[in-house]
Amino acid sequence: MLIEYQSQRVSLWYFRLALVLFILQVIMGLWLSINYAFTLPQELVNVFPFSTAREIHTNVLVAWMLLGFMGGTYYILPPECGRELYSPKIAYAQLIIFVAAAVTAVVGFLFGWTRGKPLLEIPFPLNGLIVVAALLFIANVAMTIIQSKEKSALQWMLLGGVTFLAVMYLFGMPFYRNLNTDYYYWWWVIHLWVEGAWEVVTASIVAYIIMRVTGVDRKVVEKWLYVETGLFLFTGIVGTGHHYYWIGAPDYWLWWGGVFSALEPLPIVLMVVDTWMHVRERKNPIVNPLTWYYIVGLAIYHLVGAGLWGFMHTLPPINYYTHGSQVTVSHGHLAFFGAYALLNLTIFYFAMPRLKGINKYQDRLGKWGFWITTISMFLLGLVFGIAGILQTYLERFLDIGYSTAHLTMMFWFRVAFGVGLVFLAGVVITVYHLFTIKPSSIPAPEPAVTPAANI
Amino acid sequence: MTGKTARLIFWVGTLTSAAIFLWQTYDFHMQTPKFTHTDKLTEQVVAGKKVWHKYNCNDCHTILGFGGYYAPDMTKAFYRLGENNIASIVQHPEVMYKNSFRKMPQLGVSETESRQLVSFLRWVGDIENRHWPPQDEKYVQAYRLRETQPQKLDKVHLVLQACGGCHTFEHQGRNVGGDLTDIANRITYDRQTLINYMINPQSVRPGVAMPPQDVSPQTAGIIADFILSLKSTKEVSK
Numbered sequence: 001m002l003i004e005y006q007s008q009r010v011s012l013w014y015f016r017l018a019l020v021l022f023i024l025q026v027i028m029g030l031w032l033s034i035n036y037a038f039t040l041p042q043e044l045v046n047v048f049p050f051s052t053a054r055e056i057h058t059n060v061l062v063a064w065m066l067l068g069f070m071g072g073t074y075y076i077l078p079p080e081c082g083r084e085l086y087s088p089k090i091a092y093a094q095l096i097i098f099v100a101a102a103v104t105a106v107v108g109f110l111f112g113w114t115r116g117k118p119l120l121e122i123p124f125p126l127n128g129l130i131v132v133a134a135l136l137f138i139a140n141v142a143m144t145i146i147q148s149k150e151k152s153a154l155q156w157m158l159l160g161g162v163t164f165l166a167v168m169y170l171f172g173m174p175f176y177r178n179l180n181t182d183y184y185y186w187w188w189v190i191h192l193w194v195e196g197a198w199e200v201v202t203a204s205i206v207a208y209i210i211m212r213v214t215g216v217d218r219k220v221v222e223k224w225l226y227v228e229t230g231l232f233l234f235t236g237i238v239g240t241g242h243h244y245y246w247i248g249a250p251d252y253w254l255w256w257g258g259v260f261s262a263l264e265p266l267p268i269v270l271m272v273v274d275t276w277m278h279v280r281e282r283k284n285p286i287v288n289p290l291t292w293y294y295i296v297g298l299a300i301y302h303l304v305g306a307g308l309w310g311f312m313h314t315l316p317p318i319n320y321y322t323h324g325s326q327v328t329v330s331h332g333h334l335a336f337f338g339a340y341a342l343l344n345l346t347i348f349y350f351a352m353p354r355l356k357g358i359n360k361y362q363d364r365l366g367k368w369g370f371w372i373t374t375i376s377m378f379l380l381g382l383v384f385g386i387a388g389i390l391q392t393y394l395e396r397f398l399d400i401g402y403s404t405a406h407l408t409m410m411f412w413f414r415v416a417f418g419v420g421l422v423f424l425a426g427v428v429i430t431v432y433h434l435f436t437i438k439p440s441s442i443p444a445p446e447p448a449v450t451p452a453a454n455i
Numbered sequence: 456m457t458g459k460t461a462r463l464i465f466w467v468g469t470l471t472s473a474a475i476f477l478w479q480t481y482d483f484h485m486q487t488p489k490f491t492h493t494d495k496l497t498e499q500v501v502a503g504k505k506v507w508h509k510y511n512c513n514d515c516h517t518i519l520g521f522g523g524y525y526a527p528d529m530t531k532a533f534y535r536l537g538e539n540n541i542a543s544i545v546q547h548p549e550v551m552y553k554n555s556f557r558k559m560p561q562l563g564v565s566e567t568e569s570r571q572l573v574s575f576l577r578w579v580g581d582i583e584n585r586h587w588p589p590q591d592e593k594y595v596q597a598y599r600l601r602e603t604q605p606q607k608l609d610k611v612h613l614v615l616q617a618c619g620g621c622h623t624f625e626h627q628g629r630n631v632g633g634d635l636t637d638i639a640n641r642i643t644y645d646r647q648t649l650i651n652y653m654i655n656p657q658s659v660r661p662g663v664a665m666p667p668q669d670v671s672p673q674t675a676g677i678i679a680d681f682i683l684s685l686k687s688t689k690e691v692s693k
Contacts, residue, residue, distance in 0.1 A: 036525070039556045042549050042561070045560045046560045046561045046562075052514075054515070116507065117508060118514055118521065177496060177504070178487065179491075179582070180487060180582060222458065222461075226464060226465040231464075233468060233473075234469060237475075241479070246520055246584045247584060248487075248582035249487075256479065323588075324517040324520030324522075324528055325524065326524055329524060399627070401628050401630075402527040402590075402629060403555065403557070406557065
């Protein structure tokens with residue numbers, strides 16, 4: 001049996017919907033690059049402006065990330081707790097509420113129904129529905145953990161991560177009269193998600209998957225998990241300060257924000273090291289090489305996109321010039337893809353074959369998808385990076401004015417559009433492969449350590 | 456390392472960071488009135504912030520460097536463009552950017568809303584944020600000098616920073632309304648007409664897209680002299 005508990009099956013719909021949204025996000029991204037690359041007619045801009053396309057691109061991103069995290073949590077929780085989910089019905093109800101709110105929000109955006117606050121545009125009462133869905137999710141996870149006989153550090157870490165995630169969302173909901181306070185708390189959502197709560201969820205899920213596929217001892221994995229999440233939160237919480245350099249806040253943020261955020265790559269380095277060590281010291285043979293591509297790819301891409309790219313412009317003297325330019329776009333794409341899109345795809349490649357009763361799957365097409373998406377996203381990051389450095393240099397060093405500096409963007413965004421098409425092809429291949437995953441004709445090697453021995 | 460040490464690292468790391476951060480948050484709230492001049496945060500400014508949100512300006516424009524990177528940063532827009540220009544642009548973007556390679560949507564912003572937006576941007580422009588963004592600091596300096604002692608300004612800088620939001624001069628500034636040297640060689644106005652034109656363009660050329668400029672007649676005179684001097688320089692160099 002590949003699925004130990006029937007209630008793990010609820011996760012399948014989370015994964016499917018997440019994958020559909022992923023494609024929609026990429027298509028919207030291509031449309032954004034067209035906006036930069038060409039002059040669009042005024043009539044078109046009036047009815048479907050860049051701002052609307054951008055809010056769809058970013059909100060769909062958040063939606064499919066959260067669907068992946070929630071589905072992944074539902075998938076790993078039953079075996080981790082040694083019992084069925086507290087309530088599969090709540091899990092489905094929560095999914096329906098979440099998706100209904102997200103779809104209504106996207107349609108609403110097209111008609112100008114928005115809060116006009118980047119990344120958190122979903123208007124009231126739809127954002128209230130998101131909160132309801134999150135509360136149902138947390139209640140379900142918490143009840144499953146509380147009622148389980150087996151207690152583990154990983155369970156609590158996962159519960160802590162998703163609760164932290166949900167609580168932070170609340171800080172983005174009120175209307176703030178003062179723009180500077182508005183953005184102060186905006187970063188409690190955005191930064192403390194991606195460099196706090198999401199990292200905790202990532203570390204927990206990766207720890208679980210590594211433990212399951214390598215057969216490495218639980219004690220070792222959980223020890224790493226504590227140290228990594230400890231460092232993520234130690235550097236990440238005060239590291240929020242690297243967003244407060246230019247909002248009108250006291251001088252000490254330059255130091256606290258700069259020093260702590262410069263340390264943020266450390267836990268990611270640890271993650272790469274521990275993934276690498278666990279692969280080398282694995283007790284079980286590798287059944288599906290592609291799942292491993294994703295696990296190792298996630299660790300390395302996470303370090304490059306979030307760690308290295310973030311570090312490059314986190315110190316105040318550099319950030320003074322790069323803040324609010326295409327350099328941020330480059331970092332944003334590499335970090336979200338490297339850390340979180342790859343995490344979700346790792347979960348999907350780990351769970352979806354098992355949910356279909358497949359142990360070893362055919363992975364030829366999936367490997368194409370892996371290489372095409374990872375390489376083209378890296379190129380996209382480089383193109384945005386070049387555009388950003390050029391923009392910064394022309395606008396802020398040579399001081400030649402925004403529109404002249406941005407004229408050069410047209411060329412680079414035509415390149416970005418081309419690379420984006422390749423990326424879309426890779427995503428479509430990956431999604432198609434995941435939806436139609438088939439058993440491999442090659443027999444799978446026998447595991448040395450059965451999962452049960454680990455619990 | 457034992458499991459106990461690992462747990463200790465987690466709790467000490469997380470709680471230390473959270474404690475520092477919460478203290479900083481407390482201090483932030485204590486100091487925000489000073490950094491953002493909350494005494495000037497009137498209802499009109501708040502109404503302007505709501506307009507800013509209503510039309511989702513922030514998903515194309517950055518403000519304080521946050522948001523969409525598709526259009527210029529709005530933190531110091533008040534100093535870069537001035538009240539009337541902002542109001543004209545948001546109400547008639549299709550006219551202002553007719554020849555631009557990038558368009559701004561016509562969103563149906565009313566006159567009242569655009570004035571509220573200006574109040575909001577004026578207040579944002581005064582946030583003490585360490586002179587960011589770097590490229591707009593010259594507009595802030597020029598605005599303050601124009602207000603107090605226009606005669607002390609270098610003429611090129613005065614003109615560029617007052618007019619550079621729409622006009623170019625020697626490849627600097629935003630080319631929305633044409634190059635000043637070209638304009639100087641095209642126009643036939645005398646000094647006084649040019650001054651009238653700047654203060655109320657419609658009185659000289661009805662139907663022209665240029666908005667009325669918020670400059671004193673004295674400053675307008677300095678700018679007019681400068682533009683007219685471009686004409687003669689050009690003729691001499693030929």
